[in-house]
Amino acid sequence: MSPRRPPLFADWLLNRFGCAHQNPPLAGDILEEFQNGRSAAWYWRQALAVIATGLARNARLFWRPVAASVLIWAVEAGIGFALWRVQEPPRPHNVGLEAVLMAFFGSFLLGISPKISRSVKVRSAKADTVISACVQFILLLLAYCASAWLWNMSLWDVILIQSMWLLKMLENALRPSRIVRS
Amino acid sequence: MARGGYLGEFELMVMLALLHLGDEAYGVPISREIEQRSGREVALGSVYAALERLEEKGLVASRLGDPTAERGGRAKRYFRVTESGLRDVRQTQRALVNLWKGLPELKGGIA
Numbered sequence: 051m052s053p054r055r056p057p058l059f060a061d062w063l064l065n066r067f068g069c070a071h072q073n074p075p076l077a078g079d080i081l082e083e084f085q086n087g088r089s090a091a092w093y094w095r096q097a098l099a100v101i102a103t104g105l106a107r108n109a110r111l112f113w114r115p116v117a118a119s120v121l122i123w124a125v126e127a128g129i130g131f132a133l134w135r136v137q138e139p140p141r142p143h144n145v146g147l148e149a150v151l152m153a154f155f156g157s158f159l160l161g162i163s164p165k166i167s168r169s170v171k172v173r174s175a176k177a178d179t180v181i182s183a184c185v186q187f188i189l190l191l192l193a194y195c196a197s198a199w200l201w202n203m204s205l206w207d208v209i210l211i212q213s214m215w216l217l218k219m220l221e222n223a224l225r226p227s228r229i230v231r232s
Numbered sequence: 233m234a235r236g237g238y239l240g241e242f243e244l245m246v247m248l249a250l251l252h253l254g255d256e257a258y259g260v261p262i263s264r265e266i267e268q269r270s271g272r273e274v275a276l277g278s279v280y281a282a283l284e285r286l287e288e289k290g291l292v293a294s295r296l297g298d299p300t301a302e303r304g305g306r307a308k309r310y311f312r313v314t315e316s317g318l319r320d321v322r323q324t325q326r327a328l329v330n331l332w333k334g335l336p337e338l339k340g341g342i343a
Binding site: 074078080081082 | 258259260275296299304308
């Protein structure tokens, strides 16, 4: 008899956000129980619980990078909304100014956040995080400009882009593979 | 008064399940033991979170077993209670029993 397949999307979520690759025994336990006859709904509940527990744990352990991410997002969102209010669509020089400001704030905040904490250190070079943040920001700005020029961007587009930025920043900050406890 | 040595409700449940199961305690039987004895569904993620906290405190120890096909090639992680874990369980039990003694109206399960 071939083994049952767990719900694809729940399985993907578990592997992508549930730290299954870092805690294989937990992922194995969930799969074993599912193979023993648990329902797809049960699998979904377990996957969501693992994700929630993992995020809460990481947020508790690494609250400084998370707080820095939220602060960076707030500054970025503030500038983005101000630009949107002043002129629509945004002009290239304003977008460029926003990029420079955000690269500066992002580098500063991401750079100092690990130094503040004595119990947490960034395993990879801090420059890696900063470069990653800047690249993501530039990509989002390109999307911002393209949608503004092509489709006369609405408030919802701005909100969507800002939300994408926040989620990406939080994911980076919460990803345990980047950060280890000293 | 010295702090520490007392376990939270869920941590105590996990420790007692480990003591019931002995050497064969890993995530699946631990969660089943708690479900059967407490009558409530337990998320495996919560069990592992509690076990990791207990391991950080040195109250449980773990070892990896062999990977099996039905688990997608993933190994089992077996847990056992350490000496200091056993001491904390006893201390928590004493504290709870002493607290119960002062509440005669709870005798016979009447709240």
